[in-house]
Amino acid sequence: MSLLATQALAKSFGDNRAVDRVDFSVRQGEVLALIGSNGAGKTTLVNLVSGLLPPDSGQIIFEDQDVTRQSSYQRIRAGIARSFQIVNLFDHLSCADNVALSIFSRHGKTLKLTTLASRDREVWDEAHGVLHRFGLERAATMLAGAISHGERKLLDVAVAYALKPKLLFLDEPTSGVSTREKAPIMDIVTSIVRAGGITVVIIEHDMDIVFRYSERIVVMHQGVILADGTPDQIRNNDAVTTTLIGTHPGGEPAIGSANNAGR
Amino acid sequence: MNTTVAVPEPRSALRKLAWVLPVALLLLIAPFVVDPFQTLTLTYGLIAAIGALGFNLLLGYTGLLSFGHSAFFGAGAYTAAFMFKYLKVASMELFLAGSVLVSAIISILFGYVCVRYTRIFFGILTLALSQVLWSLAFKFFWVTGGSDGLRVPTPSLLGVPPSKDTMDFIAFRYYYYVLGAFVICTLLMWVVVHSPFGKALQAIRDNEIRAEFIGIRIRRYRLIAFVISGIFTGVAGALWAPLNGLASPDILIWTFSGEIVFMTVLGGFRTFVGPIIGAIAFTYLKTYAVGFTVYWQLLLGTVLVVLVLALPTGIMGAVERIAAKLKKAR
Numbered sequence: 001m002s003l004l005a006t007q008a009l010a011k012s013f014g015d016n017r018a019v020d021r022v023d024f025s026v027r028q029g030e031v032l033a034l035i036g037s038n039g040a041g042k043t044t045l046v047n048l049v050s051g052l053l054p055p056d057s058g059q060i061i062f063e064d065q066d067v068t069r070q071s072s073y074q075r076i077r078a079g080i081a082r083s084f085q086i087v088n089l090f091d092h093l094s095c096a097d098n099v100a101l102s103i104f105s106r107h108g109k110t111l112k113l114t115t116l117a118s119r120d121r122e123v124w125d126e127a128h129g130v131l132h133r134f135g136l137e138r139a140a141t142m143l144a145g146a147i148s149h150g151e152r153k154l155l156d157v158a159v160a161y162a163l164k165p166k167l168l169f170l171d172e173p174t175s176g177v178s179t180r181e182k183a184p185i186m187d188i189v190t191s192i193v194r195a196g197g198i199t200v201v202i203i204e205h206d207m208d209i210v211f212r213y214s215e216r217i218v219v220m221h222q223g224v225i226l227a228d229g230t231p232d233q234i235r236n237n238d239a240v241t242t243t244l245i246g247t248h249p250g251g252e253p254a255i256g257s258a259n260n261a262g263r
Numbered sequence: 264m265n266t267t268v269a270v271p272e273p274r275s276a277l278r279k280l281a282w283v284l285p286v287a288l289l290l291l292i293a294p295f296v297v298d299p300f301q302t303l304t305l306t307y308g309l310i311a312a313i314g315a316l317g318f319n320l321l322l323g324y325t326g327l328l329s330f331g332h333s334a335f336f337g338a339g340a341y342t343a344a345f346m347f348k349y350l351k352v353a354s355m356e357l358f359l360a361g362s363v364l365v366s367a368i369i370s371i372l373f374g375y376v377c378v379r380y381t382r383i384f385f386g387i388l389t390l391a392l393s394q395v396l397w398s399l400a401f402k403f404f405w406v407t408g409g410s411d412g413l414r415v416p417t418p419s420l421l422g423v424p425p426s427k428d429t430m431d432f433i434a435f436r437y438y439y440y441v442l443g444a445f446v447i448c449t450l451l452m453w454v455v456v457h458s459p460f461g462k463a464l465q466a467i468r469d470n471e472i473r474a475e476f477i478g479i480r481i482r483r484y485r486l487i488a489f490v491i492s493g494i495f496t497g498v499a500g501a502l503w504a505p506l507n508g509l510a511s512p513d514i515l516i517w518t519f520s521g522e523i524v525f526m527t528v529l530g531g532f533r534t535f536v537g538p539i540i541g542a543i544a545f546t547y548l549k550t551y552a553v554g555f556t557v558y559w560q561l562l563l564g565t566v567l568v569v570l571v572l573a574l575p576t577g578i579m580g581a582v583e584r585i586a587a588k589l590k591k592a593r
Contacts, residue, residue, distance in 0.1 A: 111459075
């Protein structure tokens with residue numbers, strides 16, 4: 001059953017059709033990778049689905065509800081959350097505060113102005129539990145702006161995870177992180193989301209990561225979906241290998257370092 | 264959740280508050296140990312502190328620089344004046360209640376327009392709207408007294424009619440009344456900025472897009488912050504009016520908004536107590552500068568330049584830096 005489906009979703013920036021009448025669907029419970037070269041429209045697609053950008057035309061159906069006209073706020077309430085390609089945190093607040101804010105928000109407590117936030121044990125216990133799972137408990141009292149880049153990437157995911165979404169978009173969760181740190185980050189993230197039964201869409205340029213962690217791969221190219229299938233199917237898809245992945249003499253996928261930026 | 268990490272707070276917060284007691288004691292005994300003029304200046308300082316606390320909810324906690332807070336201060340002061348002139352009311356509690364109501368209405372109207380924008384656009388809009396109030400006060404002289412302003416009498420405090428001895432009223436009774444109001448306002452603001460709502464405002468200040476994507480409705484929160492901020496500054500205006508004896512357009516003009524910005528930056532807008540320290544320091548600075556030279560603006564300008572260059576984080580920022588250095592040295 002598809003949790004999310006877009007129908008002929010389109011968005012142009014001037015003459016550039018960033019997303020060109022795309023039918024994209026995400027099944028309940030899967031870990032899906034959305035890949036493609038820079039400018040393929042991956043981030044724009046996520047921006048449309050999460051409500052950061054309004055589409056020019058088309059529909060977004062989430063759990064059989066048309067959410068196309070809903071605000072990002074309503075979509076979050078419905079269960080769509082996202083992390084950001086460029087780390088997006090509350091830098092002058094502690095890591096615990098960053099996560100706790102998502103929990104306060106989820107509980108509908110952020111409009112409380114006559115009680116001290118620190119008194120809400122339930123929220124703080126949960127926040128520290130989330131930090132613990134992401135291996136960030138030692139950074140709890142540190143400012144989010146003062147921790148390492150790898151920890152910031154994890155915290156970015158933790159903030160979205162603390163909203164307890166049904167569908168989580170992770171926009172390049174390992175961008176800017178050293179190769180050595182990528183797998184540990186992905187191990188933590190995928191084990192947590194799998195344990196939580198969260199459906200995940202990962203945008204990623206590193207093909208090793210993509211093939212290792214995803215169950216299905218959707219390939220975008222110039223605003224349209226070029227291919228959709230299991231990692232094996234994508235690996236053996238000629239259209240994908242010629243237009244996107246390219247092969248080096250060893251025959252292994254060699255994308256990644258050349259495409260580490262993204263839109 | 265199985266975690267060994269303790270929730271940060273009580274102890275360290277208590278230690279941080281260790282300096283409050285001696286300061287409170289000093290404020291309590293002030294009228295007995297300093298001359299009436301000093302008490303009067305301190306009263307003005309505490310009133311300015313209430314206004315600056317309100318202003319800083321927007322600047323320090325929500326990341327919005329208002330150049331129109333004179334509007335709320337003026338609204339508070341003129342409310343007291345109108346209540347006396349047209350309703351023959353001379354009770355401080357009613358002045359305060361009226362100013363809360365009026366400044367709330369004005370800040371809802373202004374805020375509705377202004378919170379759609381941020382940065383310079385927000386600043387300019389607040390400035391423009393406050394100038395509208397100033398021109399109204401200036402031009403509708405048959406209602407507002409024009410540039411002469413309106414008289415505000417010494418009101419009854421907590422139902423006790425004002426004493427004949429003006430000195431006793433200003434330098435003693437009214438001082439304690441303002442001190443009480445200051446303590447209540449400070450506690451209220453402390454709770455607001457440490458509430459989940461206060462955290463949400465700081466989240467908006469740090470990163471509005473992310474705040475939106477954890478489900479915070481940014482405009483609504485900004486509007487609420489704007490209104491709370493306006494009410495605090497309005498209360499300050501109402502407290503100021505009987506002390507000054509007159510509500511005049513001087514306190515509605517944009518340069519007065521600039522003074523509120525100045526005192527907050529002077530104290531340090533990144534900390535809770537910064538605006539309080541800044542407001543009191545500014546009041547003394549201005550009082551003595553005016554007495555010392557007719558070029559007092561020049562003196563204040565110089566202070567501002569030095570401040571920006573030498574103490575970009577204000578007095579409290581510098582104090583924190585020095586304290587951190589001392590701690591390290593130990």
